[in-house]
Amino acid sequence: xxxxxxxxxxxxxxxxxxxxxxxxxxxxxxxxxxxxxxxxxxxxxxxxxxxxxxxxxxxxxxxxxxxxxxxxxxxxxxxxxxxxxxxxxxxxxxxxxxxxxxxxxxxxxxxxxxxxxxxxxxxxxxxxxxxxxxxxxxxxxxxxxxxxxxxxxxxxxxxxxxxxxxxxxxxxxxxxxxxxxxxxxxxxxxxxxxxxxxxxxxxxxxxxxxxxxxxxxxxxxxxxxxxxxxxxxxxxxxxxxxxxxxxxxxxxxxxxxxxxxxxxxxxxxxxxxxxxxxxxxxxxxxxxxxxxxxxxxxxxxxxxxxxxxxxxxxxxxxxxxxxxxxxxxxxxxxxxxxxx
Amino acid sequence: xxxxxxxxxxxxxxxxxxxxxxxxxxxxxxxxxxxxxxxxxxxxxxxxxxxxxxxxxxxxxxxxxxxxxxxxxxxxxxxxxxxxxxxxxxxxxxxxxxxxxxxxxxxxxxxxxxxxxxxxxxxxxxxxxxxxxxxxxxxxxxxxxxxxxxxxxxxxxxxxxxxxxxxxxxxxxxxxxxxxxxxxxxxxxxxxxxxxxxxxxxxxxxxxxxxxxxxxxxxxxxxxxxxxxxxxxxxxxxxxxxxxxxxxxxxxxxxxxxxxxxxxxxxxxxxxxxxxxxxxxxxxxxxxxxxxxxxxxxxxxxxxxxxxxxxxxxxxxxxxxxxxx
Numbered sequence: 001x002x003x004x005x006x007x008x009x010x011x012x013x014x015x016x017x018x019x020x021x022x023x024x025x026x027x028x029x030x031x032x033x034x035x036x037x038x039x040x041x042x043x044x045x046x047x048x049x050x051x052x053x054x055x056x057x058x059x060x061x062x063x064x065x066x067x068x069x070x071x072x073x074x075x076x077x078x079x080x081x082x083x084x085x086x087x088x089x090x091x092x093x094x095x096x097x098x099x100x101x102x103x104x105x106x107x108x109x110x111x112x113x114x115x116x117x118x119x120x121x122x123x124x125x126x127x128x129x130x131x132x133x134x135x136x137x138x139x140x141x142x143x144x145x146x147x148x149x150x151x152x153x154x155x156x157x158x159x160x161x162x163x164x165x166x167x168x169x170x171x172x173x174x175x176x177x178x179x180x181x182x183x184x185x186x187x188x189x190x191x192x193x194x195x196x197x198x199x200x201x202x203x204x205x206x207x208x209x210x211x212x213x214x215x216x217x218x219x220x221x222x223x224x225x226x227x228x229x230x231x232x233x234x235x236x237x238x239x240x241x242x243x244x245x246x247x248x249x250x251x252x253x254x255x256x257x258x259x260x261x262x263x264x265x266x267x268x269x270x271x272x273x274x275x276x277x278x279x280x281x282x283x284x285x286x287x288x289x290x291x292x293x294x295x296x297x298x299x300x301x302x303x304x305x306x307x308x309x310x311x312x313x314x315x316x317x318x319x320x321x322x323x324x325x326x327x328x329x330x331x332x333x334x335x336x337x338x339x340x
Numbered sequence: 341x342x343x344x345x346x347x348x349x350x351x352x353x354x355x356x357x358x359x360x361x362x363x364x365x366x367x368x369x370x371x372x373x374x375x376x377x378x379x380x381x382x383x384x385x386x387x388x389x390x391x392x393x394x395x396x397x398x399x400x401x402x403x404x405x406x407x408x409x410x411x412x413x414x415x416x417x418x419x420x421x422x423x424x425x426x427x428x429x430x431x432x433x434x435x436x437x438x439x440x441x442x443x444x445x446x447x448x449x450x451x452x453x454x455x456x457x458x459x460x461x462x463x464x465x466x467x468x469x470x471x472x473x474x475x476x477x478x479x480x481x482x483x484x485x486x487x488x489x490x491x492x493x494x495x496x497x498x499x500x501x502x503x504x505x506x507x508x509x510x511x512x513x514x515x516x517x518x519x520x521x522x523x524x525x526x527x528x529x530x531x532x533x534x535x536x537x538x539x540x541x542x543x544x545x546x547x548x549x550x551x552x553x554x555x556x557x558x559x560x561x562x563x564x565x566x567x568x569x570x571x572x573x574x575x576x577x578x579x580x581x582x583x584x585x586x587x588x589x590x591x592x593x594x595x596x597x598x599x600x601x602x603x604x605x606x607x608x609x610x611x612x613x614x615x616x617x618x619x620x621x622x623x624x625x626x627x628x629x630x631x632x633x634x635x636x637x638x639x640x641x642x643x644x645x646x647x648x649x650x651x652x653x654x655x656x657x658x659x660x661x662x663x664x665x
Contacts, residue, residue: 096591143658144651147604149467153591154646161639168634268471281465313486316479323472328462 028205043329044277044293051297055304062307069186073254075299076188079292080247081266082273083199084240086291089274090203091236092216092283093148097137098244098270099263100159105129105245107163110172110258119178127245133159134241138234156267163260173257183253191250192292195243199288208232217284272319273298276326298322355610358601358649362616365645369623377630383507385626390512391501391577393622395420397515398570399586399593400600400614401522402563406466407597408526409559410539410606414470415455416567417589418477419448423571424581425481428490437494445568451477452564456557474590482583491580500576511573515615518566523611535559539606595642596621599649620645 056062081098088095109126117125133155140151181187203209215222215229223229244263252258271281277294279286298319305315373380399416406413427444431437451473458469503510526532537545538555546552575581596617602609625638648655 140647140651144647144654146647146650146654150598150604150650151647153594153598154643154650156643157591157595157639157646158643161636161643164636165634165640268475271468271471275468281468311483313479313483316475316482320472320474320476320479323468323475324458324464327464327468328458331463 025205031204041278041287041290041293044290044297044326048293048297048300051300051304055300055307059304059307062304067303067307071299071303072186072189072192073183074303075295076192077247077251077254078266078269078273078299079192079295080195080243080250082270082277082291082295083195083288084243085267085270086274086277086279086286086288087199087203087212087236088148088240089271089279089281090216090283090286091212091233092219093141093233093236094152094271094281095137095148095237095240096152096267097133097156097159098240099266100156100163101130101133101241101244102248102251102263102266103260104133104159104163106248106252106258106262107167107172107260109245110175110252111166113175113179113258114172119176123249126249127242130241130243130245130248131238132241134238134244135234137241138237141237142230142233167260169260171257171259175252175256175258180253180256182250183255188250188254191246195246196288196292203288208235212236213284215284216282269298272323276323278326294326355601355608355613359610359613359616362600362613362620366616366620366623369620369627373623373627373630377627380627380630385630387504387507387509387512389622389626391509392626393618394509394511394515394577395570395574395586396589396592396596396622397615397618398518398566398573399589400596400618401515401519401611402566402570403593403597404600404602404609404611404614405522405526405535405559405566406563407602407604408539408606408609409535409555410542411459411556411559412466412470412604413455413560413563414467414590415451415474415477416563416570416593417586418474418481419451419564419567420571420574420589421481421581421583421585421587422451422477422484423448423568424575424585425484425490425583427572427575428492428581429484431494432490432492437497441572444572445565448564448566448568448571449561450564452560452562452567453557455564456560459560460553460556478587485581485583487583489580489582493575493579498576498579501579511577514569514573518569519611519615522566526611531555531558536607539608541607592621593618595646599642599646601649 052062061067081102085095085098105126108129109122112122112125137148137152137155140146140155141148144151182191203212211222211227211232214225214227215232219229244266247266248262251262273295274286274291275281275294276297277286277290277292279290301318301322302315305318306312370380379385399420403413403416423444426447427440430440430443435443455466455470455473458464458473459466500510505513526535534545534550534555535558537548537550538552542552545555571581571585574585578585597609597614598604598617599620600610600613600615600617602613621638621642624641625635628635628638
């Protein structure tokens, strides 16, 4: 594992150099654009295009607008969660509680719906809940100085327990019609793309984003270079909590009811999307765009296989193999470069 | 995982301290429950708790060994379900039952070997690898069982549930025996020392002439074997196997192991601690059931205990600073 860490830290020297250079915005954006079109996301983009090509040849009506609408809705919730997860993994952490935060936000926020609160109170309330829970995660991780995996494992349990105690396992249904706006047509996908654009800008063109790479590739040296490491880590978890709550709101709009079990397994799916998108699980290298393509790829595969009437039991097998192939390709490329 | 404050092998005193604390926690829980509920201290209730914790305890032992070697295994629950499902399917197919047992135990070792291969040969991160194999194995289990609960097992096999030796359930004795064997392996043999060495610092271990890769193969295969054994215990206890068996097991097991003082960074830990951790979790669950409380309080309390145990030093420091001010 130590060898592997050396690879990743060597690889991410570029980020460190960039984050050291002082900034005027124009050159920042130029550097950002250069980075955007660097080779990293190209393979996965080719996978995605190839997959669309193959499926459109095999399956009749795969290219229909209706089909893309359905697929885009399926992809968008997990995609939004994955973008938050990308920032966390870039900064060297991990968050297993995203699914629990999603569920907490919509279930506890859903109590507002039951009590007849107007929509412009309920939505901000849900987002606020997400932000608070993310803040708790970040607070515990930075103050207790314990690995994020352990803390978020614990908070996941705690959040889920609280949900079950407060809701007593009951569904919230029916939901007023106007809540389905967020989950209808291409709106979830548009939200996803907007968020993607915002976070591509943040990670590539702002000091905050570039500092994340520095923190992820070597936290100690980031501290010694005077970066506000703790603050940045907190912000990352808060962002992830916010995005999880947003994904939850879309989920409510899509499904039309709120269930306590919402979001189970999201954490693992999101991690899968991040890793398939080429982000190093050790932190310090990767991209938001890659994650988007990763979740796109997973969504395409799932939709295609469903339309091909492949036995749904095998879908896990295929996703798992894709995860392994994606990280193996990445690792082999590095391995050839740094063979001992 | 990445941790800048990577701890070296701590002296055994701090390890013992954790065990004492955990033992005390268990005793306190038991005392409180005995005080609150008249049925708690009955023989029937106690053996029920011991039986219920058996398969999870087995998985916890497996996970402990993997953690000590610096690895990570999310596939424990899936392997458990796989061995149970294979056992049922092969028996229905008409194979002799002793062969069935051997095959289902070796299925766990095969998955473990696959994990180790991906971790060692392709130099991948164990967390992601076992995440992937977990999904793969789970989907194999689904397609084996096709969503039904399989209860076709020989009576003699299922009746092991009711075997008691010195009034202790056999299922729990199997766990105790495994725990003792693994502890002896970890503490008294050269292999155990090498596992600790690999977990504490892989590079140093490699330079000191330890075959790191072989140790990893051994650890993951052993973990797979014990998880498969756990699957058989589960089948015996439930008298059936369902596709969702052990779906939450990874998280519960990891929680128990961490509560037991095993370091996630490797090189430090004890099987006894993990067993005490599992025991505490099941005592709490049992207590909430007996007292008629919402069982989900259990989940919350386990989470809080986990945060307290891992962040103990910082929390105590904060409290001290706050009191002094």
